[in-house]
Amino acid sequence: MTEQAVETVTADDVAARAGVSRWTVARAFKKDGVISEKARTKVMAAAAELGYVPDLLAASLASDRSNLVALLVDDFDNPHKLVMLERLTRILRAAGYGTLLVNMLGEKDAPEALLTASQRRVDAAVVIGTQFDDGIRRTALGARRVKQLIVFARAGTAPGTISIACDDVAAMTEIARYLMAKGFRRPLFLAGPNTESTRLMRKDTFLKVWEEEARGARPVVIHVPDYSMPLGCEAVVAHLSALPAEGRPDVIVCENDVLALGAIDALRHRLGLSVPADVAVTGFDDVPLAASPAYDLTTYRQPVTEMARALVRVLNDGGSTSADVFLTGRFMERGSA
Amino acid sequence: MTEQAVETVTADDVAARAGVSRWTVARAFKKDGVISEKARTKVMAAAAELGYVPDLLAASLASDRSNLVALLVDDFDNPHKLVMLERLTRILRAAGYGTLLVNMLGEKDAPEALLTASQRRVDAAVVIGTQFDDGIRRTALGARRVKQLIVFARAGTAPGTISIACDDVAAMTEIARYLMAKGFRRPLFLAGPNTESTRLMRKDTFLKVWEEEARGARPVVIHVPDYSMPLGCEAVVAHLSALPAEGRPDVIVCENDVLALGAIDALRHRLGLSVPADVAVTGFDDVPLAASPAYDLTTYRQPVTEMARALVRVLNDGGSTSADVFLTGRFMERGSA
DNA sequence: CGCATAAATGCACGCGCGTGCAAAAATGTG
DNA sequence: CACATTTTTGCACGCGCGTGCATTTATGCG
Numbered sequence: 122m123t124e125q126a127v128e129t130v131t132a133d134d135v136a137a138r139a140g141v142s143r144w145t146v147a148r149a150f151k152k153d154g155v156i157s158e159k160a161r162t163k164v165m166a167a168a169a170e171l172g173y174v175p176d177l178l179a180a181s182l183a184s185d186r187s188n189l190v191a192l193l194v195d196d197f198d199n200p201h202k203l204v205m206l207e208r209l210t211r212i213l214r215a216a217g218y219g220t221l222l223v224n225m226l227g228e229k230d231a232p233e234a235l236l237t238a239s240q241r242r243v244d245a246a247v248v249i250g251t252q253f254d255d256g257i258r259r260t261a262l263g264a265r266r267v268k269q270l271i272v273f274a275r276a277g278t279a280p281g282t283i284s285i286a287c288d289d290v291a292a293m294t295e296i297a298r299y300l301m302a303k304g305f306r307r308p309l310f311l312a313g314p315n316t317e318s319t320r321l322m323r324k325d326t327f328l329k330v331w332e333e334e335a336r337g338a339r340p341v342v343i344h345v346p347d348y349s350m351p352l353g354c355e356a357v358v359a360h361l362s363a364l365p366a367e368g369r370p371d372v373i374v375c376e377n378d379v380l381a382l383g384a385i386d387a388l389r390h391r392l393g394l395s396v397p398a399d400v401a402v403t404g405f406d407d408v409p410l411a412a413s414p415a416y417d418l419t420t421y422r423q424p425v426t427e428m429a430r431a432l433v434r435v436l437n438d439g440g441s442t443s444a445d446v447f448l449t450g451r452f453m454e455r456g457s458a
Numbered sequence: 459m460t461e462q463a464v465e466t467v468t469a470d471d472v473a474a475r476a477g478v479s480r481w482t483v484a485r486a487f488k489k490d491g492v493i494s495e496k497a498r499t500k501v502m503a504a505a506a507e508l509g510y511v512p513d514l515l516a517a518s519l520a521s522d523r524s525n526l527v528a529l530l531v532d533d534f535d536n537p538h539k540l541v542m543l544e545r546l547t548r549i550l551r552a553a554g555y556g557t558l559l560v561n562m563l564g565e566k567d568a569p570e571a572l573l574t575a576s577q578r579r580v581d582a583a584v585v586i587g588t589q590f591d592d593g594i595r596r597t598a599l600g601a602r603r604v605k606q607l608i609v610f611a612r613a614g615t616a617p618g619t620i621s622i623a624c625d626d627v628a629a630m631t632e633i634a635r636y637l638m639a640k641g642f643r644r645p646l647f648l649a650g651p652n653t654e655s656t657r658l659m660r661k662d663t664f665l666k667v668w669e670e671e672a673r674g675a676r677p678v679v680i681h682v683p684d685y686s687m688p689l690g691c692e693a694v695v696a697h698l699s700a701l702p703a704e705g706r707p708d709v710i711v712c713e714n715d716v717l718a719l720g721a722i723d724a725l726r727h728r729l730g731l732s733v734p735a736d737v738a739v740t741g742f743d744d745v746p747l748a749a750s751p752a753y754d755l756t757t758y759r760q761p762v763t764e765m766a767r768a769l770v771r772v773l774n775d776g777g778s779t780s781a782d783v784f785l786t787g788r789f790m791e792r793g794s795a
Numbered sequence: 796c797g798c799a800t801a802a803a804t805g806c807a808c809g810c811g812c813g814t815g816c817a818a819a820a821a822t823g824t825g
Numbered sequence: 826c827a828c829a830t831t832t833t834t835g836c837a838c839g840c841g842c843g844t845g846c847a848t849t850t851a852t853g854c855g
Contacts, residue, residue: 516811
């Protein structure tokens, strides 16, 4: 770079320039600071001339509030994560929060990921699409205060955490009833890993509603060790190719869109079946690709924007919130079911 | 939360416990700090007992080095962004850097996005997939030092910035020659927006190589105002449906995968054509979806991991680097061309 | 105009740690 | 064992701003 490093201009410089004290400058920059209109305009003018911008780092140190939240993500394979990141970063920024993106490499990396965040004094650590297990939580609370632990897009169970998520029960009930009404009789449920930290209510709800209301046999469930298109694809191939045509499911209900897209690939390209004529498919999330003509996936849209707004509300409440938040999304009827 | 907020444990506490001074504690935590082995183990033991973790915020304030880099992203529609984010966050974290994810809402939001980052004293601001125009750059350098401006995955031109990207010229040359060898004669080039801040060398290279080596007519180029599947899809529909069958291109060369996926959708689902039998398609980036059987897209993989490593190197050099970095990726031959 | 009240402003102290140098302890040498 | 070196340790000062309270200035009222 050719230009000189600009001297850092501090609140003191602005104060001198405006003929007030440094604290008056600080007040001018606080949205509801008590300060006379005259002083505020003087300060702002001086600040503009000098190109002053408050230093959030120093502010965080002094005030014990960083306006920073850590977003802990452990699965970058799911395009829905990108949707959530877009929404979260946009809405959090508008609300005055910065976002620290932390790549959590897996279960066992969680404590260290959390430490990384806590070292920067984040106001909250938000895990996206996973849960805290209890060990993680203790690490977080122990090492240095991470004031809040929030589980986003998943129902958390650990005490001391609050979760903000889509109302899976309502959603899955709607999907199940839609499929019943459409005349489907032999659903196959394609689920992700069956571990504590990834548990969703989707599978249980679907099974429950289906058994109670369709009076059919208990639907078959297959689990896949990870949410990924190839795994979903292979699982469907393996399951269906071992089945006689008449034992084939008429619809595959998937725990999320990624699995559903994999299932569609399997049906069309590996098994030579047609979707939805031979087998229908439903997903969950409404990733952008679900709307493409290639997949045209019937799915359920998570209310991501509302969830992000709820997160802001929780953050602004500063720890006084304790109840989980569940929001209803929207059923997206498309061509695949 | 039921448990008490743990008292913040500072270096002083550790020092007292270990019977040394605070500065010795600091040295123990610096990987190449001069300190006796005895003192270091004493300090580490005390730190472990107390659960001490250095406060990066205070460290940043004192040292003028935050080990934080801002990642400015302005297009969350492209799944390749998720690939880059995964790689960058993982590799930067391993190298000791935190990552601040900033959602840049558009051209005009860039200065403010940059300010957001600079307020936290980031060591570098990295724009991903866009360029800095000169105005932005001045904002960045002016308001508060953002020590480095780095353009990732795009060739930057602004002075004072360095860019780390895929070698588009080599890549596109390889694609062009492959297509020539395969016998394609009438390529259509599907490009993104034709503005300064998004300029890539891909289009120019393709046209140049094609004209020089295929001795064919200059390929037709169509521009789309934004990199998105629907836009790519519509553009192809509009262009091809106005053409007689014999004037139809035999291959559509796309500036990136998103456009290519849109083009495939257009050909198959809107125009009833077969890919690659009627029209072949190539992309660029190698997004995960490109490998799915539904698209099976021939494309070029950007060397994202190497690019991220190069970024770390640049960061560690602390501003002494000034040359751009171009890395070659890998041609991915698949079924679409 | 005098006094009570409200509004606006100023300031001491601290947040937790890094830098650069000086003092102290350990080590080596003849 | 005295002295020169080297290694190790301690410390004053500052990074830029917030908090809480004391002080000053403006405003209202009879």
